[in-house]
Amino acid sequence: MVSHANAPVIIRRKKVVGGGGHHGGAWKVAYADFVTAMMAFFMLMWLLNATTETQRKGIADYFNPTIAVNRISGGGDGSFGGDSVFSEDVFSRNGLGATARHHDQGERARGASAPGSHGEAVGDEMRDLAEIEGKLTARSGESMVSEHLQRHIVTKLTDEGLIVELFDLEDAPLFEGSEATPLLEDLTSVVAEVFLLARNDVAIKGHASAVPVVRAENPVWDISIARAQTVRHLLERDLPPARVKRVEGHADRVRSISDPMDVRNNRVELILLRHRL
Numbered sequence: 001m002v003s004h005a006n007a008p009v010i011i012r013r014k015k016v017v018g019g020g021g022h023h024g025g026a027w028k029v030a031y032a033d034f035v036t037a038m039m040a041f042f043m044l045m046w047l048l049n050a051t052t053e054t055q056r057k058g059i060a061d062y063f064n065p066t067i068a069v070n071r072i073s074g075g076g077d078g079s080f081g082g083d084s085v086f087s088e089d090v091f092s093r094n095g096l097g098a099t100a101r102h103h104d105q106g107e108r109a110r111g112a113s114a115p116g117s118h119g120e121a122v123g124d125e126m127r128d129l130a131e132i133e134g135k136l137t138a139r140s141g142e143s144m145v146s147e148h149l150q151r152h153i154v155t156k157l158t159d160e161g162l163i164v165e166l167f168d169l170e171d172a173p174l175f176e177g178s179e180a181t182p183l184l185e186d187l188t189s190v191v192a193e194v195f196l197l198a199r200n201d202v203a204i205k206g207h208a209s210a211v212p213v214v215r216a217e218n219p220v221w222d223i224s225i226a227r228a229q230t231v232r233h234l235l236e237r238d239l240p241p242a243r244v245k246r247v248e249g250h251a252d253r254v255r256s257i258s259d260p261m262d263v264r265n266n267r268v269e270l271i272l273l274r275h276r277l
């Protein structure tokens with residue numbers, strides 16, 4: 001019978017590597033990188049959808065600063081971004097039509113425009129209208145209107161275009177009934193001269209102050225329309241008649257002064273209409 005009393009005792013030690021060791025938090029770093037990348041991606045998608053071509057160009061230039069040669073990058077490396085001052089003439093002679101920046105009449109009729117050019121065209125047109133406004137109000141320092149006439153003029157830029165309002169004063173009416181006074185003739189002559197600086201179409205709106213007499217038929221409708229027509233005839237002495245697109249009479253419905261019988265409500269609006277892009 002074999003005795004095991006003196007048999008050696010063998011102890012086996014097993015090394016256990018825990019899950020919270022050196023590499024236990026690596027997944028957190030990877031997940032954080034993934035979330036950051038996704039946030040950057042969604043911000044990029046939002047920026048592409050919420051900005052114009054010009055704004056995107058500005059953002060790109062911010063991260064890639066260079067010395068600007070021209071405002072909009074072109075396909076060429078010349079100072080005109082791929083175009084020259086003779087591009088329009090060259091393309092016309094070659095039968096290629098107008099450039100992307102200056103479309104021909106056919107393309108405009110089809111609504112063609114250069115990428116990102118809509119906002120710039122609107123901005124350019126509003127600046128042109130503001131410059132014309134300055135000719136009437138002396139904001140440009142080169143007013144074409146005398147101080148005697150300027151007190152009858154109010155201008156404002158709207159989505160419809162440049163509105164030039166000519167109105168009566170207590171001591172200086174523009175109309176005798178529906179006939180123009182010499183003062184109104186001088187005013188419309190100056191306005192027409194300024195409108196000749198642009199090619200925009202023109203609309204005319206006549207307004208009249210309320211009358212105190214109650215009648216079966218309110219005469220202010222006929223008065224406002226007749227006065228608008230009178231101004232149209234005066235304008236067409238200097239402007240091409242085809243530029244006048246609308247002639248309207250609004251009676252006493254749209255007031256400039258809250259008192260309906262105030263003479264200031266006797267007025268005519270001449271609107272240099274915006275081009276519809």
